[in-house]
């Protein structure tokens with residue numbers, strides 16, 4: 001579903017990704033961890049074309065993303081993204097936030113959009129919040145709306161960039177639980193997170209990045225119990 005082949009990314013003279021090779025199979029959940037500034041967000045943003053790769057090849061769901069001629073809007077309509085800041089439209093209700101893109105971009109009928117919205121709000125556990133405005137919801141509820149909004153386009157891939165980092169501790173689990181539910185349903189997911197418990201329970205693969213390179217990839221058990229690389233060991237020692 002996603003394949004990086006020798007991808008480099010520069011911002012001016014600064015190389016932020018170096019020779020990145022990495023694949024995500026359909027239905028796989030890949031958790032990306034690494035220190036701040038190691039290139040995790042840039043890696044995610046390349047996947048949906050928010051950043052252009054400088055060299056190498058990147059294929060996403062059959063789209064050659066490295067090719068300047070790729071239909072970026074079509075690619076993006078197949079990828080949902082959830083950020084640390086929920087980025088909901090404050091002047092729209094929860095259901096308006098969720099229905100906006102399906103109605104505008106995918107031309108679904110109003111009835112279909114309504115049904116999708118109810119189904120998704122139930123799925124993320126907040127069916128009663130449809131007519132509220134974002135500011136009256138807790139952070140955990142707002143982030144679950146953001147997940148529902150991402151799902152409303154019926155994406156083939158969901159990307160998460162530190163989705164719980166801005167939340168109060170007591171709200172982290174409800175968001176991780178919505179994500180775990182999505183994973184169980186077979187969604188292809190790439191998740192940047194510092195939640196190691198989630199990585200261990202939900203990931204098929206854990207990727208460790210440092211200074212723009214992928215240093216180590218493994219199953220959660222191998223990765224956490226038997227890390228091979230010295231930098232991985234040092235990172236894990238610091239955070240646990």
Ligand code: ADP
Pocket residue numbers: 011014016034035036037038039040041042043
């Ligand atoms: P992470 O998500 O792992 O913290 P990022 O991908 O956000 O890392 O950033 C990696 C490096 O690239 C950092 O040094 C950051 O300052 C730099 N960087 C990110 N975005 C830009 C940009 N638009 N222009 C210049 N440098 C950037």
Ligand code: MG
Pocket residue numbers: 040041042161
């Ligand atoms: Mg980041």
